[in-house]
Amino acid sequence: MKLALVGVGSAGARIVDRILELEVESGRNISNGNALVFDTAQAAFADLEYVPEENRAVFGDIYPRVEANGEDGTDGDPDLGVEVAREDIHELRRAFDVLEFTDVDATLLVAGLGGGTGGGAGAVLLEELQSVDEKPVYALGVLPTDAESDQAALNAARSLQSFVTIADNTICFDNEAWRPSIRASESSTESPGSTDATRTDTTEADGSDGDADDGDATETNEDAAAAEEFEYDEDGPTAAAVERERVAAERYDELNRVAARRVLSLLGAGELESMTIAENRADASDIVRTLDTGGVSTIGQATLGLDRDTGGSWLPSWLPDRILEWFGGGDTEPEPTDAAKVKDLVRRAVDSRLTLPCGISSADRTLIVLSGPPSAVSRKGFESARHWLELEADTVEVLAGDEPRPNASQLTATVVLSNVTSVDRIDELQKRAVDAIEDLESTHEETKAAAEDEFIW
Numbered sequence: 501m502k503l504a505l506v507g508v509g510s511a512g513a514r515i516v517d518r519i520l521e522l523e524v525e526s527g528r529n530i531s532n533g534n535a536l537v538f539d540t541a542q543a544a545f546a547d548l549e550y551v552p553e554e555n556r557a558v559f560g561d562i563y564p565r566v567e568a569n570g571e572d573g574t575d576g577d578p579d580l581g582v583e584v585a586r587e588d589i590h591e592l593r594r595a596f597d598v599l600e601f602t603d604v605d606a607t608l609l610v611a612g613l614g615g616g617t618g619g620g621a622g623a624v625l626l627e628e629l630q631s632v633d634e635k636p637v638y639a640l641g642v643l644p645t646d647a648e649s650d651q652a653a654l655n656a657a658r659s660l661q662s663f664v665t666i667a668d669n670t671i672c673f674d675n676e677a678w679r680p681s682i683r684a685s686e687s688s689t690e691s692p693g694s695t696d697a698t699r700t701d702t703t704e705a706d707g708s709d710g711d712a713d714d715g716d717a718t719e720t721n722e723d724a725a726a727a728e729e730f731e732y733d734e735d736g737p738t739a740a741a742v743e744r745e746r747v748a749a750e751r752y753d754e755l756n757r758v759a760a761r762r763v764l765s766l767l768g769a770g771e772l773e774s775m776t777i778a779e780n781r782a783d784a785s786d787i788v789r790t791l792d793t794g795g796v797s798t799i800g801q802a803t804l805g806l807d808r809d810t811g812g813s814w815l816p817s818w819l820p821d822r823i824l825e826w827f828g829g830g831d832t833e834p835e836p837t838d839a840a841k842v843k844d845l846v847r848r849a850v851d852s853r854l855t856l857p858c859g860i861s862s863a864d865r866t867l868i869v870l871s872g873p874p875s876a877v878s879r880k881g882f883e884s885a886r887h888w889l890e891l892e893a894d895t896v897e898v899l900a901g902d903e904p905r906p907n908a909s910q911l912t913a914t915v916v917l918s919n920v921t922s923v924d925r926i927d928e929l930q931k932r933a934v935d936a937i938e939d940l941e942s943t944h945e946e947t948k949a950a951a952e953d954e955f956i957w
């Protein structure tokens with residue numbers, strides 16, 4: 501399907517940037533330049549390579565409480581994120597002018613739910629996008645790791661609740677499940693800066709800044725804020741803020757590539773520039789139907805290398821798929837893959853590390869996309885894989901489609917499980933959030949009760 505991409509906050513902007521990169525590399529044309537990123541601090545954009553300057557919008561930065569945070573923007577406070585997004589709503593609407601909604605089938609908003617900008621302003625932007633037209637608005641929401649602060653868990657539990665309510669579907673990416681792939685940073689803390697929600701409840705409760713930036717421990721917070729404000733006004737983002745985002749971009753690089761690849765394999769299925777006619781092509785209506793359940797979704801993926809004499813085997817393997825496939829077709833058709841292997845591939849995709857681990861049988865609908873040379877796909881294998889998934893997921897709604905890539909040297913199965921309800925990670929986050937609220941002595945009973953109600957979904 502054709503997609504407009506909207507990234508909010510540092511995580512959102514970085515993942516959108518990786519999706520744009522992969523779009524070029526994989527020869528798919530999904531966004532057609534319809535990409536826009538938002539943040540409350542300019543520094544969040546420092547590492548972007550693919551989102552053009554004119555498609556980056558800073559908002560809320562002249563709002564006093566954001567300005568006081570300098571380059572920390574909303575500083576991990578989603579209520580502030582919501583507030584400034586509402587305050588600046590006209591500016592946000594104007595920023596949407598760079599997007600051509602008539603050219604797309606749906607919009608995907610990407611955000612880190614543990615953050616203040618992504619989780620808070622992200623929800624306001626979702627509402628705004630829903631009011632633009634009738635087309636679906638999906639979200640890709642990143643959940644924080646267990647090593648992050650209670651505040652990040654609380655933010656994520658609250659933001660997920662709003663995202664699920666507003667978006668047509670929320671695809672989740674759980675950083676905890678992918679934690680082994682997070683690169684250790686040079687810093688000693690799990691999160692490199694306060695935008696990664698290193699604030700703790702105590703600092704929040706006693707009203708101090710809670711800035712956990714490395715290296716400025718000797719500086720007072722006021723000094724730091726004053727310096728940042730001054731430099732920000734004069735020269736754009738401070739070197740410290742830019743460095744912090746650079747470190748974060750590096751730490752999460754592998755995760756962001758995984759997220760981009762899976763989302764693109766699913767939502768971008770069938771948007772190849774050189775499209776071959778296929779009998780059973782995955783198309784936008786299959787995707788819309790699968791995600792139409794609302795709720796939370798998760799994506800799995802597995803690949804199978806094909807035995808083929810690739811005419812381009814002299815080419816270095818780091819070249820983009822698009823280039824390898826251009827030269828790689830050679831004269832030889834790949835050997836047809838036997839039915840058992842195709843079935844096994846789909847099974848591996850379902851059993852793979854999902855973007856959000858869950859109980860498979862709690863899914864309402866599923867879609868399998870098989871991408872690769874049509875001649876290598878055993879129809880019998882694909883059918884039996886589909887049947888296996890119907891039994892496994894205990895659902896009659898298993899859609900399946902192909903993405904023909906005649907010159908590819910591998911088969912890729914991507915599976916989305918839609919509206920999964922048995923998700924331990926979300927239960928844990930919600931429990932931690934409720935405990936965190938209870939720990940805040942200043943919190944009134946009614947507020948606690950309201951928050952507990954809020955997490956039932």
Ligand SMILES: Nc1nc2c(ncn2[C@@H]2O[C@H](COP(=O)(O)OP(=O)(O)O)[C@@H](O)[C@H]2O)c(=O)[nH]1
Binds near residue numbers: 648748752
């Ligand atoms: N997968 C991934 N997660 C990130 C990345 N950056 C931050 N996070 C996560 O997203 C949360 C919000 O961080 P951030 O996006 O910096 O906050 P915001 O700028 O206020 O929205 C953090 O608590 C982390 O869990 C990233 O690049 N990739």
Ligand SMILES: [Mg+2]
Binds near residue numbers: 510695
């Ligand atoms: Mg940020």
